[in-house]
Amino acid sequence: MSDLKLQHLEKVYDNNVKAVYDFNLDVHDGELIVLVGPSGCGKSTTLRMVAGLEDISSGKLIIDGRDVTQMPPKDRDIAMVFQNYALYGHMTVYENMAFSLMLRKENKNEIHQKVLAAAEILDLTSQLNKKPAQLSGGQRQRVAMGRAIVRTPKVFLFDEPLSNLDAKLRSSTRREILLLHKRLNATMLYVTHDQTEALTLADRIVCMSMGHVQQIGTPLELYDTPANLFVAGFIGLPPMNLFDVEIKDGKAVCTEFTTELTAQEKEMLAGYEGRTVTMGVRPENAVPGGDITVQVISNENLGQNTLVNGTVGKHKITCKFRDWCSYKYGDTVKVSFNKKHFFDKETTNAIRA
């Protein structure tokens, strides 16, 4: 396995549409990086540039110290797993997995050993003589992964591999990918628009929007200290509640409520006295008890937690309470915020001390 460097990578299409702007990333050996963002943010384009399926308009791509920017895909020593599996329907699982090695004219006995080893890892041994049509979606995706594993590439690329699976299968296959990563200690670049996948799988997440990298960090960093409003809104489910508040006399004042700032927050917002900033509160940080009145719209019991959707004046709010609650439409709940995030209204960047 090896490291991967993306230096000032940019993609401009023939019609002058710029899909990726100045993308910089160092992926360390054995690291699993997840590119996350909404549709059209440039994450798949970036992955395809790494794979060699898209030309790199400017910038450098370095794999294991070797500049591969202009190299054709076959010489880059990477393997890609696609959303639609891209398996050969007329071949068996064994043949699908062995195919790339056969094209390379590797020794047949060695190919056999590699395929069996990969099948063992992916629990596909009993399926080797079946054709893709006889397999479930999860098994097909494992075959696609197996095909990547047998090549022992320097970098694994995953392009939304779980998008075609149902929720239950997605969860189990996600765990399998994670186990696979630990077992192979492989360098992986994984693209998804699903932030749950990003948070559960990644060593580090690259959050993208409109072709720009918004933030690179560990899942906890992105969740706990989002760099800007976009990351705050995109990472986390349900998303962060956002309110426009005025900083006044050590308090965040909104038309519907006023909340006290902690000493640390006061210090952080010293330069914003009298100005309006955006205050973000994660649903789990809105806790029962306090002086902010929430008018309940709906009550969603999730087993361990309850999501309470409501309004605070004209603002929508979602609270995630730990207990099983049974609020009804029109009920009122008093809440307070035990952790708040603040963002500059003009730049949308997080306000930090």
Place this chain on the structure above:
Amino acid sequence: MAENKEALIKKDRLRFTKNKMSSTLIILAIVVNALYFVSIYRTDVGTYYYNITIGASVLYNLIFMLVAFLTSEGVKNYKMSYSYVSIVLGILQIARIFYLPAEAHNTPNPMVGSENEMVMSGEQFTYVTVCLCLSAVLLVCAGIVGIMKTTTLNNYKAELEKKQ
């Protein structure tokens, strides 16, 4: 020790790979047979071929090609019985030399009226004989390879079952 391992892997491979060699040999035999079929009938021999044998010959060729194709699929999947069918088809190809081609080669051409001019010339007879012999060899080889591989695979599977 390493050789044993290689041999074992080779055997194990049979579990997941098809017998493409036998299958390909049979397809080649069909192609060679087609070469025979399209070149056997001459147009300058009057009504020599105009009897029931031409119908039987055409029918046999069609049946041969169908059975040979099915056999190729059978041996591909290590079906022992199809390997025997392949050998039988090969033997029948040899037998065919003595039916239409040999007869035509020994009959004077009724259009010429000379004892030296045969319905099937020496050159044509050689060509069709080579075609039939070649397809026969291909079919017999395919059958033998099929029997060997299928036996190896069946024995190996039995060994594995015993171990379990």
